[in-house]
Amino acid sequence: MKDQALHMTMLYDFYGDLLTERQREFYDLYHNEDLSLAEIAENYGITRQGVRDVIIRAEAILNDFEEKTGIVARFLKVRTTLEEVQSLVEAAEERNMSRSRDSRLTEIHSEITSLLAGLED
């Protein structure tokens, strides 16, 4: 269940609000807060198997949404391309610095930085 931690965190970020409150809680404690099944079970006074069932169901729901919509994959692609663009902007800025400055490059750089930060939210 805990493979692909980053992937599971992104699915939760995008689709988490589609889960029930309990699914969200257990999923978050397990995948994002790194509690064990036994620890969650103890905190909530239910069996380890009960916790496991809820998390597996939540994972199945999130994976199903992604399989059908491909939205997280789409976002990752946008992010990768933006990172490439940002490298190009940085290189263009460096060259620009040694000549008369075009302040638009700085602005482009900062807009893309904000965009990338927004994608991390």
Next chain:
Amino acid sequence: MKDQALHMTMLYDFYGDLLTERQREFYDLYHNEDLSLAEIAENYGITRQGVRDVIIRAEAILNDFEEKTGIVARFLKVRTTLEEVQSLVEAAEERNMSRSRDSRLTEIHSEITSLLAGLED
């Protein structure tokens, strides 16, 4: 039902695969192919009210996903910022043209154009 045509098309684009086949068909014919309720009803041999119920249900599902996840709003924000960045790149390119060229700007321009095209898919 037919207000906000663009918004409804985007919701369909993102979440359409979460609908049942019939919901998808009717929604698509009505919102994207611009058929009337009566036309769809005639083609499928059911009542106009029956078609209407399916479409209203489909709209509710799509709106509910968006309300919970905010994914389309997020994408629209990315697109708007990218369009602003693209204008800045174009201005920087024009200035760049009159001097010795930095080919990175052309590359940045074309990467952002692809990104924007990808967001339209």
